[in-house]
Amino acid sequence: xxxxxxxxxxxxxxxxxxxxxxxYPTLDATLKIAExxxxxxxxFLEIGFPYxxxxxxxxxxxxxxxxxxxxxxxxxxxxxxxxxLREKIHIPVLLMGYxxxxxxxxxxxFCKKAAEVGVDGVIVPDLPMYExxxxxxxxxxxNGLSNVFLVTPQTSEERIRKIDGLSNGFIYxxxxxxxxxxxxxxxxxIGVYYQRVKDMKLNNPLIIGFGISDQKxxxxxxxxxxxxxxxxAFVKTLADKDDYLAHIHDFIKGIKG
Amino acid sequence: xxxxxxRVTEKGYYGDFGGAYIPEMLYPNxxxxxxxxxxxxxxxxxxxxxxxxxxxxxxxxxPLYLAKRLxxxxxxxxxxxxxxxxxxxxxxxxxTIGQILLAEKLGKKRIIAETGAGQHGVATxxxxxxxGLECVIYMGEVDIERQAPNVARMKMMGATVVPxxxxxKTLKDATxxxxxxxxxxxxxxxxxxxxxxxxxxxxxxxxxxxxxxxEETKKQLIEHTGSPSPDYVLACVGGGSNAMGMFYHxxxxxxxxxxxxxxxxxxxxxxxxxxxxxxxxxGVLHGSRTILMQTEDGQVIEPYSISAGLDxxxxxxxxxxxxxxxxxxxxxxxxxxxxxxxxxxxxxEGIIPAIESAHALAQLEKMTFKGDEIVVVCLSGRGDKxxxxxxxxxxx
Numbered sequence: 001x002x003x004x005x006x007x008x009x010x011x012x013x014x015x016x017x018x019x020x021x022x023x024y025p026t027l028d029a030t031l032k033i034a035e036x037x038x039x040x041x042x043x044f045l046e047i048g049f050p051y052x053x054x055x056x057x058x059x060x061x062x063x064x065x066x067x068x069x070x071x072x073x074x075x076x077x078x079x080x081x082x083x084x085l086r087e088k089i090h091i092p093v094l095l096m097g098y099x100x101x102x103x104x105x106x107x108x109x110f111c112k113k114a115a116e117v118g119v120d121g122v123i124v125p126d127l128p129m130y131e132x133x134x135x136x137x138x139x140x141x142x143n144g145l146s147n148v149f150l151v152t153p154q155t156s157e158e159r160i161r162k163i164d165g166l167s168n169g170f171i172y173x174x175x176x177x178x179x180x181x182x183x184x185x186x187x188x189x190i191g192v193y194y195q196r197v198k199d200m201k202l203n204n205p206l207i208i209g210f211g212i213s214d215q216k217x218x219x220x221x222x223x224x225x226x227x228x229x230x231x232x233a234f235v236k237t238l239a240d241k242d243d244y245l246a247h248i249h250d251f252i253k254g255i256k257g
Numbered sequence: 258x259x260x261x262x263x264r265v266t267e268k269g270y271y272g273d274f275g276g277a278y279i280p281e282m283l284y285p286n287x288x289x290x291x292x293x294x295x296x297x298x299x300x301x302x303x304x305x306x307x308x309x310x311x312x313x314x315x316x317x318x319x320p321l322y323l324a325k326r327l328x329x330x331x332x333x334x335x336x337x338x339x340x341x342x343x344x345x346x347x348x349x350x351x352x353t354i355g356q357i358l359l360a361e362k363l364g365k366k367r368i369i370a371e372t373g374a375g376q377h378g379v380a381t382x383x384x385x386x387x388x389g390l391e392c393v394i395y396m397g398e399v400d401i402e403r404q405a406p407n408v409a410r411m412k413m414m415g416a417t418v419v420p421x422x423x424x425x426k427t428l429k430d431a432t433x434x435x436x437x438x439x440x441x442x443x444x445x446x447x448x449x450x451x452x453x454x455x456x457x458x459x460x461x462x463x464x465x466x467x468x469x470x471x472e473e474t475k476k477q478l479i480e481h482t483g484s485p486s487p488d489y490v491l492a493c494v495g496g497g498s499n500a501m502g503m504f505y506h507x508x509x510x511x512x513x514x515x516x517x518x519x520x521x522x523x524x525x526x527x528x529x530x531x532x533x534x535x536x537x538x539x540g541v542l543h544g545s546r547t548i549l550m551q552t553e554d555g556q557v558i559e560p561y562s563i564s565a566g567l568d569x570x571x572x573x574x575x576x577x578x579x580x581x582x583x584x585x586x587x588x589x590x591x592x593x594x595x596x597x598x599x600x601x602x603x604x605x606e607g608i609i610p611a612i613e614s615a616h617a618l619a620q621l622e623k624m625t626f627k628g629d630e631i632v633v634v635c636l637s638g639r640g641d642k643x644x645x646x647x648x649x650x651x652x653x
Contacts, residue, residue: 052424052556053542055436056280062423074554099278100541104555125280126541130268150281154443159284177282179437 003092004120004146004169007044008205008226015227016218016256017207018234019046019096021064022081023073025241030081033238035088036245040252042091046123046229049078049097056125058181060232075105082117089118094148094169096123107136111143121146121169129166137166146170152177153193160200170205173197173225175212181232182211194224215257230255263508263575263584269457271578274548277456278541282440286448289363291458297362298355298465310354311469314387315344317351319470321477321633326605333626336481337608337636338474340499347611347638348467348499349380353449355466357384360447367391367446371435373400373428373495374565375407376638377451382416392416395434397427404565407642425559428569432543452496453573456544460501460573467502474633475506487631489624491516493616494587495531495567497576499637504585514586517576518616520562521589531560531568534580534587542571548580563592563646564612566638594619596650599640611638612646 007015018037022030034045050065050073057065078095085093095114102110102124114122122145127136132147140147146169151160154177163171175190176182197206208221213233221228237251238244269275269291277287297303311317320339328335340348353370360368368385371394372378378394385392394411398420401408411418424430432450439448453460453467475485490507492500494517507513522530530536537548540555549571550558562568572580579585590598595612598619603609610618614637626632640647647653 053429053433055433055543056282056440058437059423066424069556076554098541100549100551100557101555103540104538104551104553126278126544128277128279128281128284131276131278152282152284154285155281174282177285177443178441179282182441 002120002144002146004044007092008170011043012205012226014222015043015207016041016252017044017046017227017229018042018252019048019229019231020235020238021048021050021061021068022078023050023068023071024064024235025067025238025244027071027073027077029244030078031085032245033248034085034093036248037252038089038091040249041256042252043227044092044094046094046096049075049095049101051098051101054098056179058179058232060181060235064235075101075110079113079117082119086118092120093118094121094123095119099124099127108139111139111145114145115143119145121148123148123172125150129163133166148172150174151197153190157200160197160202164202164204167204170207170226171202172229173206173208175208175210175221178210180210198224215255218255219257263579263582265457265461265575269461271575272581273539274546274574274577275457275460276546277544278546279456279544280440282443283436283456286439286443287456293363294359294458294462297359303358303362307355307358311351315350315354316342317469318473318477319343321474321481323481324606327602330605331621331626332628333630333632335621335632335634336478336487337634338470338503340470340635340637341608341610341614341639345380345383346641347376347380348470348502349377349451350383351469351502352451352463352466352498353377353380353384356447356449357388357390360390360449361388363447365445365447367393367442368449369393369395369435369438369446370449370451371395371428371431372451373397373431373568374642375400375404375411376566376642378416378418379407379410381449381451382411382414385416386414393438394418395421395431395438397421397425397431399426400428400431400565427559429557429559436543452498452569453501453575454496454543454545454571460545460575463498464501464505464575467498468505470499470502470635471504471506474503478631478633482631486510486513487633489514489516489630489632491518491617491620491632492635493518493567493613493637494572494576495520495569495613496571497573499635501573501575503635508584515584516620517585517587518590518620519587520564520567520595520616521591522561522563524591525589529561531562532589533560533570533572535589537571545574547571547574547577564595564616566611566613567616588620588623590616590619594622598622599647600651608636609640610636611640612643614638
């Protein structure tokens with residue numbers, strides 16, 4: 001049974017997801033960070049597999065990807081590391097990254113491997129609906145993986161409905177049309193957009209991401225959605241290679257209040 | 258009639274290649290373009306202004322010149338399509354004129370573009386000055402240092418040049434930065450991509466604007482030879498915009514042999530090359546499925562060529578298709594071969610070519626001709642911008 005579904009059955013608000021880049025700040029940091037986040041109270045995790053040209057990302061995640069690649073992180077290495085994922089990690093885990101490394105690995109093989117090590121879902125921002133449906137959907141479904149799509153303030157209602165129909169985990173609601181790591185848009189307009197999507201009563205839970213960096217932005221997101229994702233703000237705290245685990249508890253506490 | 262279809266499908270595919278692999282944040286921008294560009298381009302007032310600017314501002318039609326001494330050397334008739342005589346010195350302006358008019362029709366107030374060597378940046382800054390639109394050019398930090406005169410040209414025409422400091426700090430990173438800018442400024446900004454790359458409809462749109470090259474060539478060939486069909490057409494390929502423009506109207510004429518010259522740099526297997534069709538594998542780059550140079554893990558490899566306009570790690574999706582279907586033959590030309598060809602054309606014809614274009618000329622050395630064959634080479638740009646490289650290389 002998909003752990004994401006179990007989580008959403010149990011909990012429908014204040015869900016906290018945390019993104020971090022595999023192999024950053026050190027190659028072997030991946031599982032250590034995951035375990036620390038679980039202990040600190042994160043509800044699910046998004047582990048980024050790095051790409052040399054992350055065009056939807058701002059400077060913080062770009063930098064972490066660059067360092068991770070230099071550290072030797074590849075999909076092969078990551079799946080090797082994740083072999084022991086489920087020894088200690090019980091919360092849902094998604095992989096997040098760009099289409100090219102996944103295609104190069106082989107999408108079928110990627111999905112098989114991900115399911116094997118206990119991954120629950122995948123987020124690939126530059127894999128659009130049409131290509132997913134035509135080329136890859138069966139590989140995801142056959143391996144019980146949730147594929148997560150993004151929705152922005154500019155996404156039409158018709159398109160959101162289509163995304164909802166194709167989704168089987170949650171919908172990743174972007175706080176604004178921007179790259180990652182920008183400050184959250186707190187205008188009334190954004191509230192109207194959140195409310196509009198909330199009122200559509202979609203089948204999938206809504207998780208808000210991009211620009212969530214503190215308790216205030218986390219709480220605001222939870223007024224409209226089932227939870228929120230913290231990415232850049234967390235990755236920023238990991239820069240110190242010798243001491244990256246030290247601040248994780250405080251950071252998560254600071255978000256959840 | 259039984260032959261492969263080389264044209265784009267409604268979903269933006271050329272065979273297995275193309276599409277729009279873009280994050281949702283770019284979807285509305287791309288959708289707006291896709292829904293409107295064909296209609297806008299077809300409008301009579303668009304066409305009237307486009308044609309008039311091409312004639313009076315760019316200086317079209319560009320001549321098709323029978324290069325007599327070059328022809329004698331190779332023992333056949335060689336015509337040069339003189340895109341180097343265009344305003345700003347290369348074919349790039351055909352596309353920027355088209356896209357600036359399109360941006361105007363779409364009501365955009367701000368233009369962004371990426372540039373490698375600076376040729377597309379200059380061509381974009383030029384049309385922005387012409388139309389009085391704000392212009393922001395992303396250029397790799399490394400390229401800004403290497404191409405100072407072009408940076409100065411852009412600035413003189415009022416453009417802001419923003420250094421791309423991520424990744425390898427060259428063309429591919431400038432492209433990433435431009436895409437990020439577009440994600441963050443989705444409403445008032447148009448992104449003028451400079452080559453036949455990027456998400457659909459860019460490859461098709463840029464091809465169409467560049468197709469004026471082959472359209473004119475066919476007419477000019479009739480004047481020169483009585484027939485619109487040559488035996489060979491040659492062009493260089495980085496992303497591949499001059500080649501697509503040069504091949505466009507010949508694609509369905511299967512008697513015409515099309516040859517695309519890629520930059521082999523120091524040698525295809527030297528580790529310092531940009532020969533994508535040989536070294537690349539299928540994948541996704543800058544929004545389209547194509548062939549690109551990448552590691553086993555799918556990380557993009559930084560290419561190398563002495564010519565800054567050819568060191569792009571991918572080729573346009575239509576090129577990937579033309580390569581796979583073998584409609585076009587892709588050949589590799591080293592730095593040394595291209596430099597020799599530059600010098601040869603300069604000495605035989607009094608024309609100093611861009612090093613990019615010299616890659617196409619260098620292929621002539623490797624071919625044997627029957628004597629009465631007609632060959633067209635796209636001279637995509639002039640060599641003024643490369644003088645520093647020539648001076649160093651030839652000790653001038």
